[in-house]
Amino acid sequence: LWSADRDFVSDLMRIYDDESNKKLDSVMIFLTKDEMQQLLGYAKQLLEKHNCDHFHLSSDDYQKEITLCIYDPENTQQFDKRSQQLIQQDE
Numbered sequence: 001l002w003s004a005d006r007d008f009v010s011d012l013m014r015i016y017d018d019e020s021n022k023k024l025d026s027v028m029i030f031l032t033k034d035e036m037q038q039l040l041g042y043a044k045q046l047l048e049k050h051n052c053d054h055f056h057l058s059s060d061d062y063q064k065e066i067t068l069c070i071y072d073p074e075n076t077q078q079f080d081k082r083s084q085q086l087i088q089q090d091e
Contacts, residue, residue, distance in 0.1 A: 011090075012073055014086050014087055014090065015027050016083070021082070023086055023091060029066065035057065035059075039057050039066070039068065046069075046070040047070070053069060053071065053078055053079075054068060054069040055067070056068075071087055073088075
């Protein structure tokens with residue numbers, strides 16, 4: 001991602017494992033074509049809707065889930081304290 005205000009802003013990406021309560025630096029996700037289409041649809045909605053900050057993409061049996069969030073680093077109060085810590089401090 002590129003920004004006029006910053007040279008390179010990928011350092012703002014956050015990946016979090018809520019089961020272990022740990023931040024991650026990389027993740028590998030395997031999706032079917034249908035799941036990828038659903039994920040892309042959710043991502044598009046996140047970009048277009050100003051009152052929505054996340055979506056959940058669940059497996060058919062609801063045993064696996066991806067939560068996709070969009071945030072403004074200057075405005076994180078809609079997230080819980082743990083998410084705010086992750087966003088602000090990357091820890």
